[in-house]
Every structure is written in C-alpha cells, then in structure tokens.
Amino acid sequence: MTTYVAPSILSADFSKMAEELKVIENSNADWIHIDVMDGHFVPNLTFGPPIIKSFRPHSKMVFDVHLMIEQPERWLEEYKKAGADRITFHIEACNHSHRYLASIKEMGIASGITLNPQTPLCAIENVIEECDQVLIMTVNPGFGGQKLIEPIIDKIRSLKAMIKEKKLRTLIQVDGGINADNAKKVVEAGADILVMGSAFFNSTDKKSLVSTIQAL
C-alpha cells in the first residue's frame, strides 16, 4: 500500500487560501488536512464551518477535518455540511465516542478518533471497529512546527498490531512534527497517512517531497 500525504493548511497563508489549496492540489498530495481548534480543548483558535465552507468551491480534494474541540458531537453535522469528507475527533473531548462515530458514518462520511500523546491505546480498544482511521498525535495538539515526540512511535507500532489482531482495515494517521527525515520511521512503524504542516509549506519542491513519501 502506498502512503498518503495530507498537508495541513494550518501552516498555509490564510490571506490567500484559494491559492494555497491549489498549491496542495498541484503537489499531488492525497488529502487536505483541516485543523479546527476552539481555544478550549487546545490553547489555540483557528476556524469553523463557515470558513471551511468557503474553501470547498476551491478544491475537489478530500477534506480531512481534525476537530480539536470540546463536545465535538454538537458540531458534527455542521462540519459535514461545510464539506468535510472525513472527520476525526479527540477521545479526550467526549464520553460517548462510539455513538459519535456512528453519527458520522450515518452521514455517509469517514470517521475517526484522535489520541493525544498522553492517552493510552486501550482507550480505543472497544470502539476501534467503528473507526475508518485512528489519528495518533505525535505532538501535543494546538500548534504547527513542533518536534515529533519519539516514544510515540512505539504507540503507532502497537496500534498496527491491534488492527492486525482484530483483522481490521483501519487506517493509521500521524500528525505533528512529521518531515522528510522521520517519515520513513513512522511508516515502518505502521502509519498509512502522514499529516504535514510546516514541512510541506516550507518545502521548495513540494511535488518531490510528496512523491517520495507516497513511495515509502
């Protein structure tokens, strides 16, 4: 299987988002990763459904929406209406993840759970069957440009083993501090989708960065 690359628009220039969406498309990346932060669940604030809706006419790519918000269940429908193709929410932000995964599926889009670095894998052991993807945070969420937390690579390995043992097809996504130097390591540990913010937007040859990672 090839590795998917999902550039995160958190590192894009917000004043010219239509152009930045084209930059992502022209790089031949697979998905567009959209980081929603509410200033409560994480100490930073980005954007919500109306702004995502305004991006939608400028791109046909998959919108992979990463909700870093409290009570995500209140907003799932709004994000779907805004144009999300995939929604992941944090297990730390809610008590009934099984129900919310089902709600996302009922909307006809892909669902996923995200785990902060401090959250053990056993938190998803009984709901992973409902996940199209599991997003492992390799930094503490809230900001781009942080350094990958190395011990989390073991968590990717354990998640891969859990998926294999349960005979599932769940995709493993990693997010935070991913770059050309550590991409191979996370892919070898089992990651299928690599989110890249600063490494993508700082790259002078985005096409080759993307194709190198897709080939891992």
Ligand code: DX5
């Ligand atoms: C961080 C976000 C990430 C961020 C990654 O909370 O979830 O998606 O954009 O940025 P980099 O790749 O710069 O760590």
Ligand code: ZN
């Ligand atoms: Zn993210």
